[in-house]
Amino acid sequence: xxxxxxxxxxxxxxxxxxxxxxxxxxxxxxxxxxxxxxxxxxxxxxxxxxxxxxxxxxxxxxxxxxxxxxxxxxxxxxxxxxxxxxxxxxxxxxxxxxxxxxxxxxxxxxxxxxxxxxxxxxxxxxxxxxxxxxxxxxxxxxxxxxxxxxxxxxxxxxxxxxxxxxxxxxxxxxxxxxxxxxxxxxxxxxxxxxxxxxxxxxxxxxxxxxxxxxxxxxxxxxxxxxxxxxxxxxxxxxxxxxxxxxxxxxxxxxxxxxxxxxxxxxxxxxxxxxxxxxxxxxxxxxxxxxxxxxxxxxxxxxxxxxxxxxxxxxxxxxxxxxxxxxxxxxxxxxxxxxxxxxxxxxxxxxxxxxxxxxxxxxxxxxxxxxxxxxxxxxxxxxxxxxxxxxxxxxxxxxxxxxxxxxxxxxxxxxxxxxxxxxxxxxxxxxxxxxxxxxxxxxxxxxxxxxxxxxxxxxxxx
Numbered sequence: 001x002x003x004x005x006x007x008x009x010x011x012x013x014x015x016x017x018x019x020x021x022x023x024x025x026x027x028x029x030x031x032x033x034x035x036x037x038x039x040x041x042x043x044x045x046x047x048x049x050x051x052x053x054x055x056x057x058x059x060x061x062x063x064x065x066x067x068x069x070x071x072x073x074x075x076x077x078x079x080x081x082x083x084x085x086x087x088x089x090x091x092x093x094x095x096x097x098x099x100x101x102x103x104x105x106x107x108x109x110x111x112x113x114x115x116x117x118x119x120x121x122x123x124x125x126x127x128x129x130x131x132x133x134x135x136x137x138x139x140x141x142x143x144x145x146x147x148x149x150x151x152x153x154x155x156x157x158x159x160x161x162x163x164x165x166x167x168x169x170x171x172x173x174x175x176x177x178x179x180x181x182x183x184x185x186x187x188x189x190x191x192x193x194x195x196x197x198x199x200x201x202x203x204x205x206x207x208x209x210x211x212x213x214x215x216x217x218x219x220x221x222x223x224x225x226x227x228x229x230x231x232x233x234x235x236x237x238x239x240x241x242x243x244x245x246x247x248x249x250x251x252x253x254x255x256x257x258x259x260x261x262x263x264x265x266x267x268x269x270x271x272x273x274x275x276x277x278x279x280x281x282x283x284x285x286x287x288x289x290x291x292x293x294x295x296x297x298x299x300x301x302x303x304x305x306x307x308x309x310x311x312x313x314x315x316x317x318x319x320x321x322x323x324x325x326x327x328x329x330x331x332x333x334x335x336x337x338x339x340x341x342x343x344x345x346x347x348x349x350x351x352x353x354x355x356x357x358x359x360x361x362x363x364x365x366x367x368x369x370x371x372x373x374x375x376x377x378x379x380x381x382x383x384x385x386x387x388x389x390x391x392x393x394x395x396x397x398x399x400x401x402x403x404x405x406x407x408x409x410x411x412x413x414x415x416x417x418x419x420x421x422x423x424x425x426x427x428x429x430x431x432x433x434x435x436x437x438x439x440x441x442x443x444x445x446x447x448x449x450x451x452x453x454x455x456x457x458x459x460x461x
Contacts, residue, residue: 222322
């Protein structure tokens with residue numbers, strides 16, 4: 001009798017191969033859009049949150065209709081569906097959804113829907129609406145800059161903010177990634193990696209987050225308004241943030257204003273219109289551009305807020321690097337002169353960029369806090385005449401705790417280092433806020449080395 005064993009074995013191997021390939025063959029025979037259902041690729045981020053409206057950003061894995069289910073109950077049994085947009089490849093399958101008709105100081109839960117299906121498991125994230133505009137309130141906002149090149153660089157910092165502190169807002173002051181190019185594909189990849197951090201995803205899923213850019217997330221180091229393809233960088237920035245607005249109707253840029261309680265915030269664009277730092281032959285050398293500067297002055301003049309925050313990616317202080325307001329002193333003094341001449345009070349300056357955290361009293365009048373780095377390598381903070389505190393070790397961020405209910409308002413700065421908690425707390429007097437009193441050093445300068453007969457060696461700066 002013939003031996004059929006080899007034939008049976010061959011048939012068995014072939015049947016296994018067919019079974020293994022069957023799912024692949026079925027997928028290949030299905031239409032491209034049906035091969036896999038889109039899913040939520042990055043956790044949603046809560047953007048601008050006013051007293052009656054909010055914005056939520058999300059990114060999916062592919063083309064889908066993105067809507068938001070929102071309600072006041074944890075299980076969203078009372079939820080309403082807010083129609084969003086059809087996610088397309090041209091925008092990287094991301095969008096932000098505007099939600100109106102909400103109530104001030106109210107808590108809302110939400111869930112992202114993709115093609116009408118819930119794309120998030122319970123428990124659903126939630127966020128708190130702002131108090132009524134113009135009403136005195138206590139506002140705690142965290143601010144930082146400089147996230148580093150890789151996701152793990154800033155992981156400890158994001159986790160620290162997300163778990164340790166109770167804040168109403170998060171403000172990111174530039175270098176939100178280090179693509180160092182305006183190329184959209186490269187920028188999207190760097191944004192994706194940074195937003196994959198667990199701490200970042202947890203923090204921004206329930207705390208309203210605002211951003212401006214600086215050089216590394218605009219283009220190469222020290223980029224300015226002469227950058228080729230800066231319009232592509234602007235388009236990519238707008239894809240990734242749910243800010244309340246971008247520039248003006250006829251003036252592109254990332255600058256905008258928003259209000260929380262009765263505190264006004266001006267988030268400035270210090271790159272899109274910036275003249276080259278070292279330009280010396282320009283009649284109107286500018287950091288902000290004429291239109292943005294006019295917009296800022298008009299807003300400051302109209303503001304009735306007792307505290308006004310001016311946010312810049314570049315430092316305001318007089319002794320900064322070449323890539324700071326130090327290279328644009330004429331425009332800086334024009335702005336400061338406008339503030340003084342029109343008796344605009346309660347102005348506080350915040351900034352990033354420097355890879356250390358420091359406090360200054362600019363020209364002996366205005367408080368400036370430079371905050372960071374949340375992820376980048378530390379840089380040495382050298383003592384300067386306007387500086388009253390400095391920290392240059394670890395992953396750093398700051399919180400301003402401002403309460404406008406008492407008269408005068410209370411203004412307190414908290415400086416945090418990831419893993420250590422608060423490393424300095426400074427309660428300012430109102431005279432210090434108004435520039436009427438000198439801010440004393442909160443850290444004594446380092447002791448000078450003992451004198452010897454041997455000349456000290458010079459070190460590179």
